[in-house]
Amino acid sequence: MKKKLLAALISVAMVATLLAGCGGGGDTTTTDTTTDAAAETEETTDAAETEETADAEATTDNSGLHLEIVSKGLQHAYWQAVLNGVNSKAEELGVTVNFVGPDSESNIQQQVQQLETALNANPSAIGLAALDTNSVMDLLQTAVDSGIPIVGFDSGVPGAPEGAIVANCSTDNLAAGGIAAQEVYKLISDRIANAEGTVRIGVVAQDATSESVVNRGLGFIQEMASLVADSGKTVGMASVSNERYVTDSGVEVNDEADVVIEVRVPASVTSELSAADASAILEQEDTIAIYGSNEHSANGIITANENLNKCGTGEGQVIAAGFDSGASIMQAVRSGVFAGAVTQAPVAMGEQLVETLVKAANGETVEDIDTGCQWYTAENMDDPEIAQNLYE
Structure with missing residues (x-):
């Protein structure tokens, strides 16, 4: 019995040796199969990771997060469009938001008071479009000391101390x-x-x-x-x-x-x-x-x-x-x-601002986002790509 088994094994080895000597075709087929298998494995892994990320985002409970957003004003249609984007994304993510702005974009002191009030509310994160960075320097430090992340938007907070602003959502x-x-x-x-x-x-x-x-x-x-x-x-x-x-x-x-x-x-x-x-x-x-x-x-x-x-x-x-x-x-x-x-793109800016604030509040790494712009004329302003960024 042992002799028969040994003979069978020797026969298999000889066949394998003969096949290997018949040119490169066998190797190519084997390599392609391996590559395809690896690709399929990678795709499966990527899909699984994407699904896991989506599931994690879907199951993240943001209901305890409260965001304070201090804009440059509320009187222009532009800020109302930003607010629409903020409200839409806040509802989607299940967070509460308080959106404020001064009566005039020249009323720097009123914005300073609004930012101070926002800090006193001890929010999860703050969005800020500063009228004058120098006027809010002390409050920025207060936020850093309190561990409250601030995300700039629109023009952001130019000249802010390093580390005071974790990211900006703004147009170049x-x-x-x-x-x-x-x-x-x-x-x-x-x-x-x-x-x-x-x-x-x-x-x-x-x-x-x-x-x-x-x-x-x-x-x-x-x-x-x-x-x-x-x-x-x-x-x-x-x-x-x-x-x-x-x-x-x-x-x-x-x-x-x-x-x-x-x-x-x-x-x-x-x-x-x-x-x-x-x-x-x-x-x-x-x-x-x-x-x-x-x-x-x-x-x-x-x-x-x-x-x-x-x-x-x-x-x-x-x-x-x-x-x-x-x-x-x-x-x-x-x-x-x-x-x-x-x-x-003010509506998109508002949406991206809330997304970034939520990430920052949850301790995730955030980066600057260029929210973009477009030139529109009488000829192209009704094109869907342009029209979505026009606000009344």
């Missing part, structure tokens, strides 16, 4: 302002090239303190200056321009340049003063374009144009552009008063 405002400049330049490049004297481009800015507003203005100025310089023309800032925009843009004051960029900032944030600034720019005969760096400023241009009727895309009209959405700006774009505008 410099890049967004640059997009507006690129689109406007396409429409005025021939007028700049053929001009025999100075031409003027106006920028209406709500303030010189809010980082998002400032960066949208700076992004526009710097990109426009670069485009003009590349065309062989000289560019300078108007002597009446706001000092911060002159200093931070790096564009020297020169009222006699081929292209003069004039920046106006009101003494306080009111619709009347912003409309007056826009009028002062539009009334100058050499103005060929004007840009409002947020909803408030863009609305100021619209109000000024109602009396002056200077803006449009027709021959000799001033090319106007805005930033943000809102009913008035959308109508201005649709009617041709504005050539176009840049919109953020």
Whole structure:
């Protein structure tokens, strides 16, 4: 019996040896089978991990989490759209949220008080869009000492001490302002090239303190200056321009340049003063374009144009552009008063903010999120990809 078994084993070994010597085909088949098996195993593992993650997220009980969110205001349609995104995601994740903002985006002290109240509520996490970082430095330290994570949104909390802000959910405002400049330049490049004297481009800015507003203005100025310089023309800032925009843009004051960029900032944030600034720019005969760096400023241009009727895309009209959405700006774009505008994604920003706050509250690692922007015109504003980011 043992001899028969030994003979059988020897026969099997000989057959295996012969097969191995018959070229590479057998090896290839074996390798492919192994690879396929490994791939199937990896796919199965990935699927199992994904399912486990989904199950974990589904079963996570967030009902004990309370979030405080301090915005820059509630008066603009933009903040209402952010709030809609916040409420939608909060309901989905089962967390409670208190969303507040000052009566005006120039009321820094009121926001400071609201942030202090938010900290006193001992929340799981705080969302903050700071009007002025310096004004909340002490409160940021209080949050760190209390172990309360803060997530910045919109313009975030620029210049905050290291570790005070765990992540930001915001638009890259410099890049967004640059997009507006690129689109406007396409429409005025021939007028700049053929001009025999100075031409003027106006920028209406709500303030010189809010980082998002400032960066949208700076992004526009710097990109426009670069485009003009590349065309062989000289560019300078108007002597009446706001000092911060002159200093931070790096564009020297020169009222006699081929292209003069004039920046106006009101003494306080009111619709009347912003409309007056826009009028002062539009009334100058050499103005060929004007840009409002947020909803408030863009609305100021619209109000000024109602009396002056200077803006449009027709021959000799001033090319106007805005930033943000809102009913008035959308109508201005649709009617041709504005050539176009840049919109953020406020609803998505609100949703992403809540998701990030919940993760931070649960001790998870969080990262900065660029919430994006798009240039919209009368031709594309009804496209689903654009329309989802427009808010009234």
